Amino acid sequence: MAISVRIPASLRTLTQGKEEVAAEGATVRAALDQLDKTHPGIKERLVDDKGVKRFMNIYLGDEDIRFLDALDTPLKDGDSLTIVPAIAGG
Amino acid sequence: MSARVVLVGLGGIGHPCALALAQCADISLVFLDDDRVERSNLHRLPAFAEQHIGRYKAEALCEVLAPSAKAGLSVATERLTPETAAAAIAGASVVVEGSDNFATKFLVADACALAAVPSVHGAAIAWTGTALSVRPKQSACYRCLFEDLPEGESLDCSSAGIFAPVTALVGALMAQATRDLLAHKPSLAGTITRFDARDGSFRRHVVRRRHDCALCGDMPSILSIDRARYLAPTCAMGASP
């Protein structure tokens, strides 16, 4: 499945400044594994051994994947993942 | 009696939010911030100028707004701490949190949930800003969205900088969210609004209440304010992105 992943400002150092990158995978987990190959280090910023990190959110479309099947959420072609980290600052 | 609105944090997002809310005749505003105006933040504090450098933000803002304000204004220049949080928000109709560090964000979220006070949380980094409003027990809370403080790293906020106009926009979103909460409108409570200045996009995600939320879930574990819960790296904002 070819999908797109929207990258937040705080992680764009890992995507050469790109706001959106392509990934492939049948599940969110597989897509993040593949993304980590093209953009090394990104996966460990998003997930730990318990799943999505507690100050991170990953949305499939408009839905938090925690309310779907978490990292096992299936993907289909054209899906869009959005990464939303907790941010401070102002 | 006018509604009491407590603004925690008068930096780049709290400042413009205060400018908007000060024009509301039906509220009394409390400015709570122990920070002072620095030259490096003047560009995102439009009501301030050279002569305010070194002054408490809360006091200087009250002074600048007083001649034209329709809202009642009062000032507190102490830091919000786990020990003072409950008293600081007591009697508030809404607490507006625009602080620059995670410890304060979670402290406000917890204190408001425990006291059943609605809250609005704003943040900005680089080209992105977010706003979330919370109606206790009815909508998702800040911890339904972000479970706990980031450990270790502070997500590059100090190095990412901030694009000043984004902070003004977040302040406007927060002011409107405050109005909606005060009016008991079927508002955007529980919805996070995100703005990205690079492509001008607004996105909204409905944040669902989590049954296992430590603050508002079925079996909450956060039942009081415990200082140890708010020990985390602070996030100072620096240059432009």
Ligand SMILES: [Zn+2]
């Ligand atoms: Zn919650």
